[in-house]
Amino acid sequence: MDVAASLTGFFPRSEALVQATRDLDRGRARPEAVEALTRTAEAGVADLEAKLGLAPVTAGYLRWADLFRPFAESWGGFHVGPVTRWFETNTFFRQPILERPPERSAGAIGRLLPGATGAAPAATAKVLLPGPYTFAGLLDNRSGETSEALVHRLGRLLAEELRELAGQGYRSFQFQEPLLVVRPPAGPAAESVVAAYRALAAAAPGATTTVWTFFADATPALPLLKRLGVSFVGIDLAETDPAGLPHLELGAGLGLGCVDPRTTLREDPETIAAVAREAAERLGADRILLGPGGPLDLLPAGPAGRKLAVLPLARAALLGGGR
Amino acid sequence: MTRPRLFPTQEIGSIARPRWQLEGQRGAALSPAAVEEFRRWNGKLGFAPPEAPGEAPGAAGAPVPAATVRDWAALFGLRYFESLGLDRVYDGEARRVEMYEAAVRQMRGFEFQGHVRSFDNKYYLKAAGTGPVGLDRPYHLEEFDFVRDHARAEPKVPVTGAYTIADWSYNEHYLGQRTGWKGRSVRRAAQREFVVEVARAALRPTLRALIDHGARVIQIDEPAAGTHPDEADLVAEGFNAATEGLDAEFTMHICFSEYRRLLPALLEAKRCAQWTWEFANRDGPDHDAYQLLEMFREYGDRRAIGLGVLDVHRDLVESPEVVEDRILRAVRVLGDPERLWINPDCGLRTRSLDVAAQKLAHMVEGARRARARFERPDA
Numbered sequence: 001m002d003v004a005a006s007l008t009g010f011f012p013r014s015e016a017l018v019q020a021t022r023d024l025d026r027g028r029a030r031p032e033a034v035e036a037l038t039r040t041a042e043a044g045v046a047d048l049e050a051k052l053g054l055a056p057v058t059a060g061y062l063r064w065a066d067l068f069r070p071f072a073e074s075w076g077g078f079h080v081g082p083v084t085r086w087f088e089t090n091t092f093f094r095q096p097i098l099e100r101p102p103e104r105s106a107g108a109i110g111r112l113l114p115g116a117t118g119a120a121p122a123a124t125a126k127v128l129l130p131g132p133y134t135f136a137g138l139l140d141n142r143s144g145e146t147s148e149a150l151v152h153r154l155g156r157l158l159a160e161e162l163r164e165l166a167g168q169g170y171r172s173f174q175f176q177e178p179l180l181v182v183r184p185p186a187g188p189a190a191e192s193v194v195a196a197y198r199a200l201a202a203a204a205p206g207a208t209t210t211v212w213t214f215f216a217d218a219t220p221a222l223p224l225l226k227r228l229g230v231s232f233v234g235i236d237l238a239e240t241d242p243a244g245l246p247h248l249e250l251g252a253g254l255g256l257g258c259v260d261p262r263t264t265l266r267e268d269p270e271t272i273a274a275v276a277r278e279a280a281e282r283l284g285a286d287r288i289l290l291g292p293g294g295p296l297d298l299l300p301a302g303p304a305g306r307k308l309a310v311l312p313l314a315r316a317a318l319l320g321g322g323r
Numbered sequence: 324m325t326r327p328r329l330f331p332t333q334e335i336g337s338i339a340r341p342r343w344q345l346e347g348q349r350g351a352a353l354s355p356a357a358v359e360e361f362r363r364w365n366g367k368l369g370f371a372p373p374e375a376p377g378e379a380p381g382a383a384g385a386p387v388p389a390a391t392v393r394d395w396a397a398l399f400g401l402r403y404f405e406s407l408g409l410d411r412v413y414d415g416e417a418r419r420v421e422m423y424e425a426a427v428r429q430m431r432g433f434e435f436q437g438h439v440r441s442f443d444n445k446y447y448l449k450a451a452g453t454g455p456v457g458l459d460r461p462y463h464l465e466e467f468d469f470v471r472d473h474a475r476a477e478p479k480v481p482v483t484g485a486y487t488i489a490d491w492s493y494n495e496h497y498l499g500q501r502t503g504w505k506g507r508s509v510r511r512a513a514q515r516e517f518v519v520e521v522a523r524a525a526l527r528p529t530l531r532a533l534i535d536h537g538a539r540v541i542q543i544d545e546p547a548a549g550t551h552p553d554e555a556d557l558v559a560e561g562f563n564a565a566t567e568g569l570d571a572e573f574t575m576h577i578c579f580s581e582y583r584r585l586l587p588a589l590l591e592a593k594r595c596a597q598w599t600w601e602f603a604n605r606d607g608p609d610h611d612a613y614q615l616l617e618m619f620r621e622y623g624d625r626r627a628i629g630l631g632v633l634d635v636h637r638d639l640v641e642s643p644e645v646v647e648d649r650i651l652r653a654v655r656v657l658g659d660p661e662r663l664w665i666n667p668d669c670g671l672r673t674r675s676l677d678v679a680a681q682k683l684a685h686m687v688e689g690a691r692r693a694r695a696r697f698e699r700p701d702a
Contacts, residue, residue, distance in 0.1 A: 015437055021444040065443055083442050088551050090491060092442035217507075241506055260505065264436055264451045264493040267505070275504050300437025300449065303493075 001280070002287045003318050005311040006126065007049060008174065008212050008234060008257065009295030010067075011060030012304050017041045038063055042119040048305060053312050056126040056172045059119030063112060065094070067130050067176055068139070070112050072096035075157075076103030081140055087178060087215045089262075089298060096139040098150075104157045110165055122169035131177035131211060132158060132196040133185060148192040155196020159203035166204040174210040174234075175200070178294075180225070181216040181236070190224050197228040210234060214257055214294040219244060222283075226250050235279075236293035238262065242275045245282040254285035257293025259310055264303040267310050273317035290314055327477075329697055330650060330663055330690040333411035333629065334404050335576060335599065336481060336544070336670025337419070338679055341399065344417070347392035364676070368402040371395060393418050397469055404476070407680060408687040411479045411540065416670070418466050422483045422544060423491050424448050430488075430525045431457030432496065451493035456520040461532035471537050479540040480533055484575070485522035485561035486554070489514065490547035511554070518557050522564035530569055540572045542599065548589070549580025555588035562592040572596050574629060578669040579604065582615060587622050599629025601668035604636060606649065613649060616656040628657065631668035632689065633682045638674060640681045646689020651696070660697055665690045 013021070020037045023029035045060035064070060066086075072078040072094070081095040109129075115122030132154040136147055145153065162173055185193055201209060211225065212234035218225065219240055225233045226248065234255025256279055258272045272290070280288055290311050296304040343361040346353050353361075365371045372395070400415025419425055424447075427433050432454035438446040463482060470478045497520070498505060498513040505513075530541060543565070548558045566573050574597035577585070582600060598619075606612035616628065632649045633641055646665075654660045665686060671679035 012437075013440065018438045018440075018446050022446070025444045085550070090447075090547070090550060091440065094442065238505070238510070239507055242504070262493075263495065263498055263505070263510075265495045265499050265505070271504055297440060299493075300439055303436050303451075 001319070002253075003290065003315050004055065004288070005052075005290040005315045006054050006056060007058045007060070007296070007308070008210075008255065008291035009128065009176065009214075009261075010064065010297045011045050011058065011062065011308075012297040012299060012301045013060075013062050014041045014044065014301045017062065039117065039119070042114070042117060046114070046119050048308065052309060053315075054308070056124050057114065057120045058126050058128060059114040059117070061128055063117070067128075068093060068096045068135065070109055071130070071135070072139075074105045074108035076105065077101055077143060078139075084138075087182060091298065093138075096135075098139050098141050098143045100143050101145060101153060102143070102157060104160050106164060109161055110168060113165070113170070115168060115170065122165075123171055125170060126172040126174055127162075127165055127170050128174050128176060129158060129161070131175035131180065132200075133189075133193045134177050134179040137179045137183065148188050151189070151192040151196050155192075155199045158196075159199040162200060162203040162207070166207060170207070171204075172208045172210075173200075173204060174212055175230075177211050177213050178215045180211070181213040181218045181221045181239075184221040184224065193224065194227050197230060201229045208232070210255060210289070212255060212257075212291075215239065217241070217244075219246065222246065222248065222250070226252065228252075232287070232289050234289065234291065237275060237279070238293045242279040242282070245279055247282050247284075249284040252285075253287035253289055254280055254283050255289040255291060256280075258290055258314060259292040259296075259307050261292050261294045261296045261298040261304070261307070264299065264307075266307060267314070269310060269313035269317040272310070272314035273320075276314070276318050288318065290318075327410045329660055329694045330665050331410040332408065332665045332687050332690050333479060334409055334413060334415075334670075334683075335542075335629070335631075335666050335668070337416035337672040338400060338403065338670065339672055339674065339676050340417070341396065341676065344392055344396040344399075347387060347395075348389045350389065364399065364403075368399065368406050370398040370402040372398070394469065397466070398473060401470065401474055403676070403680070404683070405474075407683045409683065410476055411664075412474060412476045413479055413481060414466070414470050416481065421447070422481075422546075423488065424450075426462055426483050426488060426525075427492065429459050429462040429529075430521075431455075431459060433492065436493065447491075449491065449493065451495045452489070452497065452517055453495050455496065456517075456524040458525040458528050461529040463529065464532055464536055467533055467536055467538055477540065478538070479542055479574075480538050481542040481544055481576070482526070482530065482533070484543040484545040484548075484558070485526045485565050486518050486558040487545050487547040488521045488526070489518045489561070490550060490554075492517075514554070515557055515560065518561040519564045522561040526561075526565040527567065527569070530565060530571070534569055534571050538571060540574070542574045542576050543595075544576050546576075546578065548577045548585060552581055552584035555585040556591065558585075559589050559591040562595060566594040569594075574599050574627075576600075576629070576669075578631070583618065586618050590622055590624050595626065597627040597629050597664060599631075599664070599666060601631040601635075602653075603631050603634040603641070603649065603668050606634075611652060613652040613656055616653055619657065625659075625662065627662050627664060628653070629664045629666050632665055633667035633671070633686055635667050635669045635671050635673060638678050640678065641685055641689075643685045643688035643692055646686050647692040647696075650690065650693040654693075
């Protein structure tokens with residue numbers, strides 16, 4: 001069994017960066033000073049990931065205001081909308097408002113990624129992007145396009161993004177798709193998701209592509225997830241009962257969200273290993289990617305770091321056979 | 324409690340901090356704008372005590388202790404609401420920084436973990452429940468005593484509910500006592516235990532102390548109730564555990580939620596006398612938000628309704644006619660005007676004091692107009 005571990009979402013800002021960004025908003029800090037501190041904090045997250053053997057690295061995506069903001073601020077057709085609850089959490093994002101069919105803005109996303117900020121070389125970094133279904137489902141669509149057409153269009157635009165980023169050396173792309181399990185699509189909506197991911201897979205041949213789902217039970221969405229043609233499909237084990245998973249061939253590596261960002265309580269590595277074995281056996285997976293079940297920025301930085309440190313221990317337990 | 328008249332009015336939560344309070348509490352010399360603001364509102368409300376007639380705290384040169392500034396701010400809040408004609412008032416939560424941290428700091432079994440980003444560069448401090456919940460001392464008492472001693476209208480004290488305290492914390496202790504994989508059902512059972520322990524061990528002694536100090540109307544705030552609608556039964560269970568055996572009028576305020584998903588489980592909060600909900604935010608030409616009240620008819624629940632008639636997220640000041648129309652629509656759905664209290668959707672803290680005052684004045688006038696229709700049906 002091939003077992004890897006990686007961060008699978010945004011990491012929280014350090015307490016120093018929290019204070020600095022607050023001060024920035026209050027006019028008590030200079031933007032250059034906050035930028036310098038952001039770079040230091042990104043390097044700190046990248047170092048932590050490397051120390052824990054997590055690869056590829058993310059550097060935490062600390063400068064991203066939320067998963068959609070870089071797109072809402074730079075792509076044509078969008079503007080930034082109201083503060084909106086991020087699923088069933090006490091955190092929020094600013095809802096993108098789409099007034100007309102979206103247009104990609106070349107270079108806009110890349111400059112926020114680890115390779116551009118200096119946090120990590122592109123070849124060793126993971127690109128986190130909103131999945132087309134979640135992106136389309138959470139924005140305020142005033143463009144006149146149907147939701148299916150929008151999923152399809154966002155898939156094509158994100159595919160263009162992948163081509164550009166692959167040209168810069170990035171080899172790993174992960175799409176955040178909580179909505180695929182919170183509100184699984186069916187019928188034409190599901191077909192639009194499949195079409196979008198086909199476009200994405202074709203955009204960066206040879207690259208690792210991952211769909212990461214969280215915040216709900218993935219079981220009902222598995223038949224669709226196995227059709228997406230990605231390298232890894234991630235499921236949130238805090239929401240998905242491993243014993244309730246069906247026996248099916250996923251046809252992809254299995255991502256297991258085995259560290260729960262909704263609690264500071266640290267998971268037991270041996271228990272993770274046992275659960276992971278059961279899930280892998282049921283889904284016919286011999287490639288496992290361990291990661292946090294949802295974005296770790298639901299925790300403060302200190303507890304998030306301690307939870308992250310569970311991953312290499314769980315990996316070792318899984319590789320070691322265990323009980 | 325006594326109902327003063329048909330369609331009585333009440334506030335719900337905090338109002339904006341006046342600049343003179345923020346600057347005065349920091350011990351800073353007041354800016355000219357802060358001094359002007361103080362004079363203007365004192366001229367309207369006459370809230371400042373005799374020892375500082377017409378002057379802002381600290382404006383005369385000698386620094387005023389922060390506690391004195393907070394007293395004056397509480398008086399300001401009281402007179403602000405009273406001058407606008409509200410029947411139930413509090414102090415605008417003038418002394419509270421927020422609704423979570425201050426309460427948790429009085430409890431045992433919690434450890435603050437650090438900041439979580441709410442959105443953009445906004446953060447909140449979050450604690451973990453790391454041991455059995457306990458209480459160092461009941462809270463809000465000094466604040467309530469001050470209100471009790473100075474209020475001219477009936478006071479209603481807001482207290483953060485047990486479910487919200489638990490939901491806004493990490494559940495480490497009760498979850499950690501369970502072995503094996505912490506799946507959804509395990510987490511839910513642990514959360515139930517956490518909520519009930521916060522209610523029994525911390526909230527209930529606080530409510531009892533408030534009642535001993537004279538509180539007769541207590542608003543339990545449960546803003547987290549809408550975050551996990553499938554846990555509405557836990558909200559109710561926490562409410563029941565916190566209020567068990569206590570004699571007061573308890574209301575429950577929840578806003579910005581998918582209310583339909585909370586019922587009928589929430590109705591198990593048996594000692595809740597009034598559901599204080601937001602409606603105006605979702606009311607519009609194409610959507611009659613007050614039809615939502617039909618739910619209470621469906622479930623046969625006849626408790627009082629705190630009817631949100633002011634959208635707290637917009638500066639647009641609702642006219643008295645709009646407020647009146649909203650009240651009358653609610654009456655048509657409920658079929659009983661006696662069940663209604665009239666209030667903003669939520670606290671008006673995000674609006675300026677001037678805008679909030681205009682909105683509240685129109686709310687009071689709208690309630691008066693609606694009242695007149697029932698007193699003089701031909702009006």
